[in-house]
Amino acid sequence: MHRTISSSVEGCKKVSMLSKKTQYAFHALVHLAENVDKGPILISEIAQEKNISIKFLENILLELKNAGILGSKKGKGGGYYLMRPPKEIALAKIIRLLDGPIALLPCVSLNYYERCENCRDEAVCGLNEVMGKVRDSALKILENKTLKDILTRNS
Numbered sequence: 001m002h003r004t005i006s007s008s009v010e011g012c013k014k015v016s017m018l019s020k021k022t023q024y025a026f027h028a029l030v031h032l033a034e035n036v037d038k039g040p041i042l043i044s045e046i047a048q049e050k051n052i053s054i055k056f057l058e059n060i061l062l063e064l065k066n067a068g069i070l071g072s073k074k075g076k077g078g079g080y081y082l083m084r085p086p087k088e089i090a091l092a093k094i095i096r097l098l099d100g101p102i103a104l105l106p107c108v109s110l111n112y113y114e115r116c117e118n119c120r121d122e123a124v125c126g127l128n129e130v131m132g133k134v135r136d137s138a139l140k141i142l143e144n145k146t147l148k149d150i151l152t153r154n155s
Helices: 022-033 044-049 055-068 093-098 126-142 149-155
Strands: 006-007 013-015 071-073 081-082
Touching: 006 055, 022 081, 022 093, 022 149, 044 055, 044 081, 055 093, 055 126, 081 093, 093 126, 093 149
Parallel strands: none
Antiparallel strands: 006 013, 071 081
16 A cells, blocks of 8 residues: 555544655656657656656656556657557556555455454444445546546646
């Protein structure tokens, strides 16, 4: 799990908002998508354009490459490029890759489930029920929105 976790009420864990890492990943992906006709883009160009530390950006782009979202080319004319069209890159995939769970509580997470320490029975827990609905609503949006939706909004 990549998000900051701290103890909270009733033994459940509190999860932070979208990390800087994921925000920077989206900025870099948008830059690559906007410049797809230029071929591979150097890390230094993305870092300068989006005001991101090169070292931090290198790690982010490597994770995206290892996940098959980006490709890279070494040498002259090298850099990073999108492996798929922006309309095929779901926002939920990027968030899960870099931040881990989308759910606000571990007891409602589909991919990172953990039982809350002090919960007696999830089946009757009102918080579990409400946070499950929040998760479902967020997933409905994030799994159906793509990098293309961000690009369309940025134009």
